[in-house]
Amino acid sequence: MPASVQHFDTIDYLKTGSPIQQQAWQVLTEYRILEQLASFSPILTGTIPIDIAVPGSDLDMVCCYNNINVFMDTLVAVFSMQEQFLIKQTIVKGIETVICNFFIRDFEVEVFGQSRPVKDQEAYRHMIVEYLLLQKHGEAFRRQVIDLKLQGIKTEPAFAQLLNLPGDPYVAMLNLYDEMIRT
Structure with missing residues (x-):
């Protein structure tokens, strides 16, 4: 971690x-x-x-x-x-x-x-990968996530949409967590 x-x-x-x-x-x-x-x-x-x-x-x-x-x-x-x-x-x-x-x-x-x-539960893992992505992509990306959320899009789907992640956004974010934590 x-x-x-x-x-x-x-x-x-x-x-x-x-x-x-x-x-x-x-x-x-x-x-x-x-x-x-x-x-x-x-x-x-x-x-x-x-x-x-x-x-x-x-x-x-x-x-x-x-x-x-x-x-x-x-x-x-x-x-x-x-x-x-x-x-x-x-x-x-x-x-x-x-x-x-x-x-x-x-x-x-x-x-x-x-x-x-x-720390093994999905809510924690989602938050951590989202935090790491926000750190990586900066303030403009954070504003885009917030803008999508203000339009009614849930958090994980907002991240998945901005990152062009295919499939179920909740699973895609967990997979991304596994990739990011391993590196």
């Missing part, structure tokens, strides 16, 4: 980032979200960490649990009083998954948990 992505292991970088990153840092610290999820190795993923958020972008917390019931009980105990709290257990790509959504101030928060390491 490139050293340049290690800063995503904490949220310290948000404190001095863009205005939306600073707002995210305030919410995450004021409500102690990472502290309360600490036993599940939480990492903030998605568009806010890599500064391509658009209005309505949420805070995506990716977690790893050893015991699904303990994880779900923790989410209910800690966040059920938040607006529009919803928790569900489902299967994503053959893996038992918990998805919990709620609102805090101006942010929707999604907590996504699986029983595999956070």
Whole structure:
């Protein structure tokens, strides 16, 4: 893993980032979200960490649990009083998954948990490859991604479109991650 992505292991970088990153840092610290999820190795993923958020972008917390019931009980105990709290257990790509959504101030928060390491989960891998591509292609490319997102195109399809990646954009981005991390 490139050293340049290690800063995503904490949220310290948000404190001095863009205005939306600073707002995210305030919410995450004021409500102690990472502290309360600490036993599940939480990492903030998605568009806010890599500064391509658009209005309505949420805070995506990716977690790893050893015991699904303990994880779900923790989410209910800690966040059920938040607006529009919803928790569900489902299967994503053959893996038992918990998805919990709620609102805090101006942010929707999604907590996504699986029983595999956070850095092996697709959300983390997508964020890392997107970050590396943004670093490689510069500010004009970042603006193009944001412009596509403002038109309603999801993040991975926006990257795939700009890079002319064929097939399923989510799979194509994971394949690109594998290629970029190996080099």
